[in-house]
Amino acid sequence: MRRSLTLLLVLPVLASCTSVVPGSPTAGTALEQRGPAGAVPAGLERFYGQRLGWEDCGDYATTGTTRSQYRNKKSIECARIEVPLDYTEPDGRTIRLGLLRQKATGDRIGSLIINPGGPGASGMSAAAGLGARVAKTPVGERFDLVGFDPRGIGASQPQVRCLSDGERDAERLDVDIDTSPAGIAQTEAENKAFAEKCAASTGVDVLAHVGTRDVVRDLDVMRSALGDEKLTYLGYSYGTHIGAGYAAAFPGNVRALVLDGAVDPTQDQVESLIAQAAGFQQAFDAFAAWCAPRQDCALGHDPAKANQAFRELTLPLAQRPVDVGSRKLSYSDAITGAIQAMYSEELWGPLNTGLTELKNNRGEVLMALADSYFDRDQEGKYGTITDAFTAVKCVDEPRVTDRAVLDDVARRYRAAAPFMDDGQPPAGVLDSCAFWPVPPSVQEAKPVAGLPPTLVISTTGDPATPYRSGVNLAQALGGGLLTYEGNQHTVYLQGNECVDPIGHDYLITLKLPAAGTVCS
Numbered sequence: 001m002r003r004s005l006t007l008l009l010v011l012p013v014l015a016s017c018t019s020v021v022p023g024s025p026t027a028g029t030a031l032e033q034r035g036p037a038g039a040v041p042a043g044l045e046r047f048y049g050q051r052l053g054w055e056d057c058g059d060y061a062t063t064g065t066t067r068s069q070y071r072n073k074k075s076i077e078c079a080r081i082e083v084p085l086d087y088t089e090p091d092g093r094t095i096r097l098g099l100l101r102q103k104a105t106g107d108r109i110g111s112l113i114i115n116p117g118g119p120g121a122s123g124m125s126a127a128a129g130l131g132a133r134v135a136k137t138p139v140g141e142r143f144d145l146v147g148f149d150p151r152g153i154g155a156s157q158p159q160v161r162c163l164s165d166g167e168r169d170a171e172r173l174d175v176d177i178d179t180s181p182a183g184i185a186q187t188e189a190e191n192k193a194f195a196e197k198c199a200a201s202t203g204v205d206v207l208a209h210v211g212t213r214d215v216v217r218d219l220d221v222m223r224s225a226l227g228d229e230k231l232t233y234l235g236y237s238y239g240t241h242i243g244a245g246y247a248a249a250f251p252g253n254v255r256a257l258v259l260d261g262a263v264d265p266t267q268d269q270v271e272s273l274i275a276q277a278a279g280f281q282q283a284f285d286a287f288a289a290w291c292a293p294r295q296d297c298a299l300g301h302d303p304a305k306a307n308q309a310f311r312e313l314t315l316p317l318a319q320r321p322v323d324v325g326s327r328k329l330s331y332s333d334a335i336t337g338a339i340q341a342m343y344s345e346e347l348w349g350p351l352n353t354g355l356t357e358l359k360n361n362r363g364e365v366l367m368a369l370a371d372s373y374f375d376r377d378q379e380g381k382y383g384t385i386t387d388a389f390t391a392v393k394c395v396d397e398p399r400v401t402d403r404a405v406l407d408d409v410a411r412r413y414r415a416a417a418p419f420m421d422d423g424q425p426p427a428g429v430l431d432s433c434a435f436w437p438v439p440p441s442v443q444e445a446k447p448v449a450g451l452p453p454t455l456v457i458s459t460t461g462d463p464a465t466p467y468r469s470g471v472n473l474a475q476a477l478g479g480g481l482l483t484y485e486g487n488q489h490t491v492y493l494q495g496n497e498c499v500d501p502i503g504h505d506y507l508i509t510l511k512l513p514a515a516g517t518v519c520s
Contacts, residue, residue, distance in 0.1 A: 029053040030077070034227025039253055043090050048224035052079040052099070060098055060124065060155040062384070064377025069128040075135070076102050076128055080157070081148075081225055083218050085209050093205070097218060098155030099148050100124035102131045106141035110228040110255070112507065113146045113219065117237030117261070119212075119396075120388030122154035123147035126236075130493055137493075138504045143232065148222060150242075152202070152210040153388045160210060162198035162387040165380055172374070173330045175318050179410075179427035188430045195435040198391060208438040210388070211395035216245040220253060230255030232507060236490045237261040237465055240456075240473065245443065247477060251450040256507055257479075260457040261490040264469035265476045269397045270409055275466050277416035283342040283463035284310075284419045286487045290345075291352055298355035307419045310338070313358050315423060322363040329363030329370075335420055337369030342463040343489040394433035395441050401434050447476075454479030455506045455513075457499065461487035480512035485520040 036049035057070035057078035070076070080096040100123075101111075116126035127147025134140040152160035163171060176187045198207060219242065223231045232255045235243035240259035247254055264272060288306030291297040299309040314334045321328035341351035347369070354365030375383035400406060406428020414421045433440075454477045458470020467483075474481035484491045484499055492503045498519030505511055 029055040035224040037224045037227050038229035039250075040224060044084075044087075044221070047083055047090070047221050050082060050225055052081060052225060054079045054101065057100060057124075057128075060100070062154055062159075063125075063375060063381060064379055065375070065383075066122065066125050066128070066154070069125060070100075073128070075131060076100055078124070078155070080155075081218075081222060083151070083221050085205065087214065087217050095151055095206075096157045097148055097151060097222075098124050099146060099222070100127045102127065102135065102140070102145040104140065104142055104144050105135060108144065109142045109508065110144070110230075110232055111146045111223075111226045112139065112143035112232050112234055113148065113222060113226075114234040115148065115150070115236070115239035115242055117235070117239045118153075118385055118389055119150070119238045119392035120153055120385035121238075122149050122383070122385075123239075124149050124155055133495070134493060137500070139493075139507055142508055144226070146222070146226065148218075150210075150215045150388075151218060152206065152391060153384050158202065158206055159384050160198070160202050160206065160388045160391045161384060162194060162201055162390070163382075165376075165382050167197075168374070168376075168382050168386070169327070169380070172333055172336075172370070173321065173328060175331050176429075177318060177331070177422045177424050179424045179429075184427060184429055188434075191430060191432040192435040194390075195394075195432045195437060198387065198432075199437040202391070204437050207391055207436070208395065208441075210391050211441050212242055212245050212392065213396075213441050213443055215242055216249050219246050220250055223253065228255070229253075232256045234258045234492070234507075235260070236492075238263060240465075244448075244473060244477065247451055247454065248443075248446055248448050251448055254451055254454070256452070256510055257454040257477075258457065258492060258503055258507065259454065259470075259473060259477075260492045261462060261465045262456055262458060262470040262473040263465060264472050266472045267469075269393075270400065270405070273409065274412050274416050275469070276464060277413045277420075279463040279466040280339060280342050281417040281419060282466075283461060283487060284338070284417075286461060287342070287348050287351065290348055294352070296352065296356065298352050298359060307421075310355070310419050311421065311423070313355055314338075317358075318422070322358070322361055324363045324367045327367065329367050331422070333370040334358070334363070334366050336373050337366035338419075340369045340373040345487050390432055394436040395438060397433070398440055398442055399433055399436070401430060403428055403430075406430070448478070451477060451479070453506075453510060453512050455482060455503070456480065457482045457484060457490075457492055457503070459484045459486055459488060459491055461485075462489050463487075464489045480506075480515070482513050483518045485518060491519075 033051040040048040054077040060078045061067040061070045079099045084090045085093040115123045124147045149156040241263040243259045288303040292301045292303045299306045317331035321330045341347035375385045410426040410428045456474040460467045502513045
């Protein structure tokens with residue numbers, strides 16, 4: 001299977017009311033009501049003013065990673081918030097979203113709600129992972145750090161789930177690079193079957209409402225239920241798309257937005273895909289330049305020959321996967337492992353080790369990198385990120401079914417990222433979204449007016465969301481731009497002594513950095 005081409009009523013703020021009620025809904029749960037706060041759409045009052053039951057996070061873990069993060073950790077607490085499945089029918093079916101909170105340690109301003117991107121990544125896991133670092137900062141002193149699992153994802157109920165763990169392992173071994181008519185027909189049949197499995201396992205009604213349009217509405221419910229008249233939000237990668245969508249839908253409800261690793265609001269999905277391919281090639285070229293002077297460089301000592309050296313190492317896997325214990329490293333896994341390593345310079349060393357292993361018919365490190373990308377734990381259990389990624393993209397973006405366009409995209413993609421060229425004639429394939437059981441709910445991009453100052457952070461060597469995307473988003477929102485010179489995907493709250501203080505100061509004081517500010 002190939003992946004997808006990526007009237008208001010103003011109500012008073014109620015005083016916070018917290019009580020521990022044994023056995024209601026579970027022993028040790030702290031019931032808290034801080035909303036409704038700020039603007040509340042008519043007919044949604046019960047959602048905006050609902051009580052939240054905060055409790056130990058252990059039962060909210062859904063993967064090996066989150067079990068480790070949440071186990072016996074007293075600094076965090078979790079809850080679920082109820083929202084309508086379909087906001088046009090607020091009295092109909094409801095769903096529940098997972099929340100994780102680390103409380104402010106000092107004079108609290110409000111909540112800082114975060115989303116790490118994907119689409120499909122867990123905001124609860126992201127908040128838990130950032131918690132210890134954030135607690136020691138001015139932001140941790142002034143804000144509750146709140147991560148949420150968007151609808152269909154992680155601890156939210158129900159989950160988007162399309163493939164079983166075994167089916168996901170098998171799908172990774174299915175290389176799907178044959179672009180002959182028979183090969184294309186086989187791949188498209190698999191993509192159609194995947195869409196059908198998603199519908200059967202998740203439900204068509206849920207799939208129709210997992211897109212960003214509905215996540216933005218959920219975010220406003222969270223804002224109110226957490227007791228904040230205005231939203232303070234940190235979004236990474238696809239999370240910037242959520243933030244920009246919120247700004248367009250609720251400009252008057254925004255206090256502060258930090259958007260790091262921006263999705264470009266001016267590009268359609270085809271141009272975004274090609275720009276991303278070029279971004280990964282730029283990152284690969286930087287890796288090759290870093291590797292070349294090393295005595296142990298797996299790609300040799302001439303960066304100009306690195307594309308060919310990489311292809312010569314990985315392409316044989318298409319015919320002869322390498323044994324890794326009871327599993328096999330496929331060609332697609334090797335490419336995925338390399339892509340994972342492009343997200344951060346810290347992974348360049350492991351990538352070089354993995355490619356060196358491959359020379360010796362071993363694949364442990366590349367398999368570990370691919371497993372990390374797919375959120376597969378050591379027990380063989382997968383998180384929801386891959387299934388949710390496809391589900392969200394299929395309702396967020398128009399379907400591309402014109403084969404001439406698909407053929408052109410395949411050609412342009414190979415030209416933009418030659419290190420990933422599999423050597424087959426370029427040909428487009430209908431992806432799973434072409435067979436999706438519900439139509440897309442694409443939101444037309446509109447100018448945003450009435451926003452307070454917003455902060456976009458963009459990294460010059462970002463492979464997944466190229467630098468220009470951040471420039472364009474900052475212009476679209478009329479906000480400030482902070483440039484980081486580096487090779488990685490996102491940077492705020494990762495310990496950079498230039499970026500972090502600027503972000504902290506903005507979130508607390510709403511002061512933007514001077515125009516043209518650059519960090520490195």
